[in-house]
Amino acid sequence: MVNIIRRVKKLVDSFNYAIEGMIYSVRTQRNMKIHMIAALIVLSACFFYDLSKIELLIITITITMVLICEMINTAIECTIDATTNYYHPLAKIAKNVAAGAVLVSAINALLVGYIIFWDRLSPFSLIVINKIRNSNPYMIFLVLVIVSLATVIVKAIFGEGTPLKGGMPSGHSAIAFSIATMIVLLTGRPIVMILSYLMALIVAQSRVDSEVHSIWEVIAGAVFGILLTLLIFRVFD
Numbered sequence: 001m002v003n004i005i006r007r008v009k010k011l012v013d014s015f016n017y018a019i020e021g022m023i024y025s026v027r028t029q030r031n032m033k034i035h036m037i038a039a040l041i042v043l044s045a046c047f048f049y050d051l052s053k054i055e056l057l058i059i060t061i062t063i064t065m066v067l068i069c070e071m072i073n074t075a076i077e078c079t080i081d082a083t084t085n086y087y088h089p090l091a092k093i094a095k096n097v098a099a100g101a102v103l104v105s106a107i108n109a110l111l112v113g114y115i116i117f118w119d120r121l122s123p124f125s126l127i128v129i130n131k132i133r134n135s136n137p138y139m140i141f142l143v144l145v146i147v148s149l150a151t152v153i154v155k156a157i158f159g160e161g162t163p164l165k166g167g168m169p170s171g172h173s174a175i176a177f178s179i180a181t182m183i184v185l186l187t188g189r190p191i192v193m194i195l196s197y198l199m200a201l202i203v204a205q206s207r208v209d210s211e212v213h214s215i216w217e218v219i220a221g222a223v224f225g226i227l228l229t230l231l232i233f234r235v236f237d
Contacts, residue, residue, distance in 0.1 A: 025074050030208070030215050031102065032070050037219065039063045042113060055116050062105075062112045069105040073098040114190065143232050147178045147225055154224070170213040173221030176200040178229045 025032045042063065046056060076098040080091045151171045180196035187193075204222055207213040213221075 021071065021075075025071050029070065029074050032067075032074070033215055034219075035066050035070055035106075038109075039067070045117065049117070051116070058112060059116065062109045066102070066105045066109050069102045073102050110194075118190070143182065143229055144175065144178065146232055147174055147228055150228060151175070151221070151224065168217045168220060169224050170204065170207050170218045170221030172207050173200070173204040173213070173218045174225035174228075176203040176225070177222040178225035181226050181229045 026036055042059060046059065051059070077095055080094060084091050148171070151169060151174045154169060177197070177200045180200040183196040184193040200222070204218040208215055208218055
């Protein structure tokens with residue numbers, strides 16, 4: 001009986017250690033937070049679309065692959081940092097290869113999301129695209145002005161940072177993703193969509209790297225810029 005209790009305790013402890021590892025990754029790794037937020041958004045979107053069992057299986061496997069790669073990358077980085085207190089070229093290669101594995105899984109996730117969701121989002125996208133193409137060219141500048149003013153107002157409400165630096169949400173991210181959204185809707189081409197949001201993502205990443213904004217402020221700015229841009233075009237149609 002005592003042996004059984006010990007085995008059960010060891011089993012429970014193993015689960016606790018695994019959960020602690022997941023929590024540590026989410027708490028300390030910026031990219032893991034981004035992956036988790038993206039996973040929650042995609043899984044939430046699954047409730048609004050009629051996906052087949054195979055499509056749901058592909059999505060869950062893809063999300064799992066990204067999270068596993070990120071956790072393995074974290075484990076490799078911690079192991080190298082714990083055993084190497086000086087620069088070593090092999091340590092650099094190990095970290096770069098692990099990060100590369102995460103990048104490959106993330107790119108694969110984007111392709112899977114595009115293949116599964118694009119046809120379902122196309123009707124809504126075409127409606128918005130037609131509205132923008134038929135609108136006055138000055139409407140684009142009006143959207144940028146409104147997004148900028150709205151961002152300043154929200155920052156004033158939160159009482160953090162200045163209009164051009166720091167605070168919630170990130171103004172640079174809001175404007176960058178607003179512009180990217182307008183470019184995407186004006187062209188309607190997948191490659192343009194990828195490149196536009198990639199450039200916006202680089203702008204947002206630069207704000208985090210320069211320690212002007214936190215990851216949450218950047219994400220809030222991106223979501224704010226995208227949704228406000230779509231809302232403005234819908235209202236002014």
